[in-house]
Amino acid sequence: MAARAERRSFWTWGYVSDEPSDAERAEAARGLSERIGAEVTPPAIPQTVDIELRKPRLEVPAALAGSVSTEHVERVTHTYGGHSLELLRAMRGEFVDPPDAVAHPRNEAELEATLEWCDRAGHAAMPYGGGTSVVWGVNAPADAEGAVTVDLDEMNSVLEVDDVSRAGRFQAGILGPDLEAALKAKGLTLRHYPQSFPWSTVGGWVATRSPGYTATKHPQIY
Structure with a gap:
């Protein structure tokens, strides 16, 4: 089975295609304003490329270069899960503790090699499925000296x-x-x-x- 072709949204549940339009967000804000008796304005959503992240604090081994990425978009989209406070932080562009790298192991051998590297180097490893955790289950520990999100999207058969x-x-x-x-x-x-x-x-x-x-x-x- 092929890996997921669509990128997950970093600020709402689902994928980029599931993101509400500006008009839909404005309509939701109007409805909420009427209910609470105060004006609500939908926040401006930052562009992925404009989100500031700290530089990766690790170096990916050459043997894992084909399945581990430190690209900006990967790190942004794997910072948060689905808790409402996480999504609010994402909307505000607050990405204090992003993962330093994101692994996409394609088989058990690559998964084992990734975890062995994390263990050897002292990096925290966070398993990642669909990113829908509402209990802060996919976040990088704030005290970790290096953090690697292990996305299992390639192991999907x-x-x-x-x-x-x-x-x-x-x-x-x-x-x-x-x-x-x-x-x-x-x-x-x-x-x-x-x-x-x-x-x-x-x-x-x-x-x-x-x-x-x-x-x-x-x-x-x-």
């Missing part, structure tokens, strides 16, 4: 589905809709639909024991 037991093996970076599409072809479903379903991953569901209004009882992850 259904490895195996047993037709008899109906047990499956899925890579951690597969998104909810992609997993359901693959299972539907076999007449199956995981039936786990948290609110973050369009943008979250199997790995994130497992790591957080993901619940949701249509992800309780039998399809809840324990």
Whole structure:
């Protein structure tokens, strides 16, 4: 399965194509103003290239140059998760603790090599699925001397589905809709639909024991 073709929005849930237009934001502000009896003005959203980040504090090993990036856009879009206060900081252009690098391991060998490098060099490693954490789960520690976000978007395949037991093996970076599409072809479903379903991953569901209004009882992850 191909890696995600669309870039995640750094200031709202979803991708760049999900971002509300200026007109939609203005309309939402008008509605909020009427409800609270005070004027609300939508903040200006900074352009990605205008956001100031500190310089990377690490050097990527040559052996990992093909899967680890220190590019500005990568670091911006992996700084925050989906908590409302995180998104507010992003809208204000406040990026105090961005990751120094973002890794996109393509297989288990590259993942192991990335984690070994972080361990050896003393860098914090933050796993990243869809970036929808609302508990500050993808942030770089403020006291880290180096921080690497490990985005599993390249590891997004259904490895195996047993037709008899109906047990499956899925890579951690597969998104909810992609997993359901693959299972539907076999007449199956995981039936786990948290609110973050369009943008979250199997790995994130497992790591957080993901619940949701249509992800309780039998399809809840324990």
